[in-house]
Amino acid sequence: MQGIRGAITVENDNREEIIEAVKKLLINILEANDITAEDIGAALFSATKDLSSVFPAFAARQLPNWDLVPLFDAQQLYVENSMKKCIRVLLLVNTDKTQKEIKHIYLGRASQLRPDIAKA
Ligand SMILES: C=C(O[C@@H]1C=C(C(=O)O)C=C[C@H]1O)C(=O)O
Numbered sequence: 001m002q003g004i005r006g007a008i009t010v011e012n013d014n015r016e017e018i019i020e021a022v023k024k025l026l027i028n029i030l031e032a033n034d035i036t037a038e039d040i041g042a043a044l045f046s047a048t049k050d051l052s053s054v055f056p057a058f059a060a061r062q063l064p065n066w067d068l069v070p071l072f073d074a075q076q077l078y079v080e081n082s083m084k085k086c087i088r089v090l091l092l093v094n095t096d097k098t099q100k101e102i103k104h105i106y107l108g109r110a111s112q113l114r115p116d117i118a119k120a
Pocket of ligand 1: 005007088113114
């Protein structure tokens with residue numbers, strides 16, 4: 001089992017924009033790490049407190065074969081001056097890959113969070 005981190009930002013607290021962003025983030029993570037929804041043991045999402053239009057888990061369930069993935073949403077801990085309008089995810093994945101082989105995906109403004117590991 002390995003954990004895969006991801007994050008993406010949106011510009012507006014808009015339901016469709018958030019749904020598209022979450023789907024984009026998850027598709028990127030799956031492709032970069034050569035995994036499918038069946039490999040995912042659980043997906044934990046957070047959204048910053050300025051996002052309240054839709055649950056990220058709802059967006060995840062729109063993707064093929066995500067209906068059986070256990071999903072969870074939480075509000076991100078608020079820290080002053082931290083990244084605005086950001087959705088984070090932690091995937092727990094069944095894989096033979098090593099920790100070093102895992103590709104964490106940070107898109108949009110979220111790439112500033114972890115420039116050491118962000119993939120454009
Ligand atoms: C830097 C991030 O934002 C916050 C800080 C984290 C960290 O220092 O590892 C992890 C998650 C967030 O609470 C991130 O999402 O990667």
